[in-house]
Amino acid sequence: MRGDQINLQNIIARSASMAPSPQERSGGVEKVAKLIDVSKCIGCKACQVACSEWNDLRDDVGECYGVYTNPMDLSPNTFQLMRFNEYEDEQGNLEWLIRKDNCMHCAEPGCLKACPAPGAIVQYANGIVDFNEEHCIGCGYCVAGCPFNIPRISKKDAKAYKCTLCSDRVYHGLEPACAKTCPTGAIMFGTKEDMLEQGAMRTDYLKDRGYKNAGIYDPAGVGGTHVIYVLQHADKPEIYNNLPSDPRISPLTEAWKGVTKPLMSAVIGLSALAGFFHYAIKGPKEEPEDDPDPEKADADRALDEKSPTQALQDADEEGRE
């Protein structure tokens, strides 16, 4: 498909791959950004619905847990969600701070660096960081690599999912579904340059209206992001449902990327090769039928129940033994 080919041209980084990306036709591609202006957000969740509708996602109908936020967390079927926080400052002034939580599309993506599966995570020249589930091995390392706690692993297919910034729409010249639908204009989309300009204008506006610490959230620790916020209180990002004040890729992930990843990939490849032969001879299998050790099977179930992040931390700890 033509789209794929052009996107291939425009891929500037690819997980677990030392091969250089084509460079020659990446020139002139503008970096894009989505601007989320929290001061204009009414928390209507139109973005959340439009995202699910566009991406053909239907999460489970959950429950009300006593807050407006719903679903309660991101999932393989919820790429973004509005997190509501009733914030009272020292003077007792109440603000309802509502933050759209989704992939930040970091310029230096921790997920991509952590990912051991070649081509499962790519970064396009326009700045979008995309997961290619076809190549994903479900290891969960992207979860650990992400300073914003965004990717989620599906229990159905053991693959990682997250916001694509509607790379399919953007490629076709459209804005992401969330940006298009936003009723109040709290979400905007354009070149990163334009969005920074818009953000600066909004910051000035907010400062005029008494928000002396208004500012743009475009954290340098991850090389800047392609999703940026305008915050009324940019000095306290954590009041926006724990938006990290200085997000960074963990040193572990950096080390992983630099030294051990090619080795790891080879190991996984062997494991998969073993699986392949097993499949070829015996047909599809459910784990852990080929492992009769009950103790180990329990341990595996325990692993399954853990969050991917936790699982990876465990793995890291055990690796240090």
Place this chain on the structure above:
Amino acid sequence: MAGLAPTYGRGAMTNHWVDISNANLVLSMGGNSAEAHPVGFRWVMEAKEKNNAKLISIDPRYTRTGAVADYEVNIRTGTDIVFLGGLINFLLETDQIQHEYVRAYTDVSLIVKEEFGFHDGLFTGYNPDENTYDKSSWSYEFDDQGYVKRDDTLQHPRCVYQLMRQHYSRYTIDMVENVCGIPSQNVQEVWNMIAETAVPDKTMTILYALGWTQHSIGAQIIRTGAMVQLLLGNTGLPGGGVNALRGHSNIQGLTDLGLLSNLLPGYMRLPSAEEQDYQGYIKKRAKQPLLPGEVSYWKFYERFHVSLMKAWYGDAAQADNNWCYDWLPKLTEPLYDVIYTFERMHKGKLTGYFCQGFNPLASFPDKNKTSEALAKLKYLVVMDPLAVETAEFWKNYGELNDVDSSQIQTEVFRLPTTCFAEDDGSIVNSARWLQWHWKAAPPPGEARPDVSIMAGLLHRLQRMYREEGGAFPDPILNLTWQYSNPEDPGAEELAMEYNGRALTDIYDSNRNIRRRKGELLDDFGMLQADGSTSCGCWIYAGAWTEDGNQMARRDNADPFGIGMTLGWAWAWPMNRRILYNRAAARPDGTPWGPEKRLVWWNGHRWVGADIPDFPDASPPSAGVGPFIMNQEGVGHFFGGSMMMEGPFPEHYEPFESPIVGNPLHPNNPQAVNNPAARVFPDDRARFGTAKEFPYAATTYRLTEHFHFWTTHAKLNSIMQPQKFVEIGESLANELGIKEGNKVRVSSKRGYIEAVAVVTKRIKPLQITGQTVHQVGIPIHWGFKGVAKHGFLTNTLTPAVGDANTQTPEFKSFLVNVEKI
């Protein structure tokens, strides 16, 4: 909108969505537009950015609108007249009014009858036995020619200005603090912001919705808001007006088309039983000017009426049978509204009932009463795209609908209909725009369009009446039915029918031909009272002309850059987008300010960015008033006899109030609640008191849901899956309720259970020295659909309505809350 028509002349949103961006100040009160109309709310955000406008949100709760407001205050539900009456008092006493506008465009100088008065909470003429007023004193003094007397110096003690000033002098800032529960410092700051728009070239817009309407004094709250806008000179101007944000996609259209108990299309009225004489019926409604030279457009009532009769009855309607006047059903009650109808149904007086895309079990007050009433019907017909609760009122859903099917003898038919995506046609948005839409796909299974169901029933009835005879078949058998497919009339031909056409050649006064026989009409100016035109809805004349379907127009050009896209769709009346826009110019015809240019006099006629809502050749020197539907040509502070409770809005407590008595009239038990409200004894017996049910409750919708529809849509159900109620932290602490706990909320009429959302956004209020807690109850969720099934909120609400419209008091009633 029952408060707007008596003030301005038409009961509709004065301005339009995009025009909100022209405001210098936005007052969101009696509505939560960010929640209920998020896309319309866009234009509030634009006003903030474009004009540096401020947004004030006044609501019982800190809402989604409050989240982006510049000033957020919380008010006790049902006390808006006190706040606005206090504002009127403040504006008058500090003389912060738009003088030139008020003098030229309002009734301040008109003189009221000597007999008129107001004493201890009641206007003159009250009959406490029947809860009604003899309104004969609520009128003007007239001169020998039948025109109203006036005093342009405004010194006459009975001129409207002086009477209004006197009436609102009781609404002091202390009274506001005491009754509404807003600290006086906040009240003052809001009033100051509002008063700044009294200058000629600044406007405030008011956005309201059911938060004003759904009270026993709802229409009067709206009227108070409309009066404020007259004092400030904000109505008729860009970025001004009183914007009634309607709830449903075509509720404006259904109201325009008269689908209410007492109306005919185009806001014409059905006759009462006493009006046996056709000429008398017309004369009463063809209102003549009360001041010399005014337009008083209703004077052409007969043209509209006869054209409708020709559309309905064709050749059967003739001058010598008074255009079939006798065929029209006549009213004995002022309204046969739903509270009245369900009271009669509950008493076993109805045999059959039809619900066309309407879910009364969920939507009407006192669900248990509604359910008992439906069980007394012989037959119930539900036409709906969805499997709604009403169609299964007879089915047991445990606690959610605890009925015994075997004891319910109602025969229920459930007929599948198409939805909007599956038909062609127009709907009218809140801003009176008629917008055409197209069918995208066939409906599921055997679902049919409503028109084909209605046609199917009509044809069967016609056949039976022809074959069997029966009760008064004349109107049924003579109904015009010139549709190419009689079983499924097309949207196009129906639209042309309500637009109207010439039945014979029509000439102007110089005998030039205006329309040939059979041609479509350009506008309602072409309508005739002699039977030579037909028109199904006079205000829609112009929607589909010889130039084609005006409602399908898609030119979004905005040549003046102020959001006036006259080439997009078509608005009634006459494609005018801002009502009363003559008032956007000074009396001399020039705009009030460069930023507020809308229409102006160019020396020969009225021109500008909008279609003038005015005779376009009437020069400023003629002094004709801008409120062309009103008999005086001006806006009404004095409502005359148009409202049930009195000519000036007065505060009365909700029928279930958390406080004792009415602080404005502490010594008059007749003036606690709306003295003119109609309350059926059975319903009154189901009112609770603050002793048993101490908390003031208010119901509302959430942005994720639309009534009881979207709980059938998975995406929306995911976003807001389960029924909850909102409780302030302070009350929750008192009751030991934590976020996510299950609670039971009960009223005198029943109980619901829901998840508690414990919030800082609802604070206790200090009312006349007592702490009042408010509880918020979203209306959504029922026992059908893909969301978590829940109790119907209207289990709790009381069956009492506004005295003018019988809109139920869904916004103010009493509940108790318990943790379970």
Place this chain on the structure above:
Amino acid sequence: MTLQVTRRQFFKLGAAGMATSSMAMMGFAPDAAQASIRHFKLTGAKITRNICTYCSVGCGMLLYSRGDGSINSTDDIYHVEGDPDHPVSRGSLCPKGAGVLDFIKSESRLSHPEVREPGSSEWKRISWDDALDRIARHMKDDRDANFETHDENGNLVNRWLSTGFLAASATTNETAYLTHKIVRNLGILSFDNQARV
């Protein structure tokens, strides 16, 4: 610091469902680095302009359906988004409008007429003709039995008060006009819409 994959982790990584990607990595797939963002789902769709059916803002909607309208295809709506030309909504939709696809395609959509007989606890499917015949019979019987030509004061009133009708505020003007024309001429006064709720 050396990272190793433990046996447990190794098993996890080698579990079902990931063979393909790893195989690709090993060179088994012909086009190893084929980046596959999702195919653009609107290509070739038929677009129909509509107006949102929920609140009164009247936002412009584009309904995308499969099939180009040719005789052998059946239109099926599979995506909805805002109409950018619309002067009010300019492409935006609120959460209700943005999710309207799930209303159009709701599993609660009714697809055939049904009746619930007196005392029954279930629905029974019937034909349109049966449904309309039975309803019309009820109407005629009730109207003939309870129609009032005159009130107690002898005034001619020509009304039918024992059957009422609620009209839908989401129907078109054309439907509403025709509904009014029929309902009023049957003599019904208990006639209302959602203006108040």
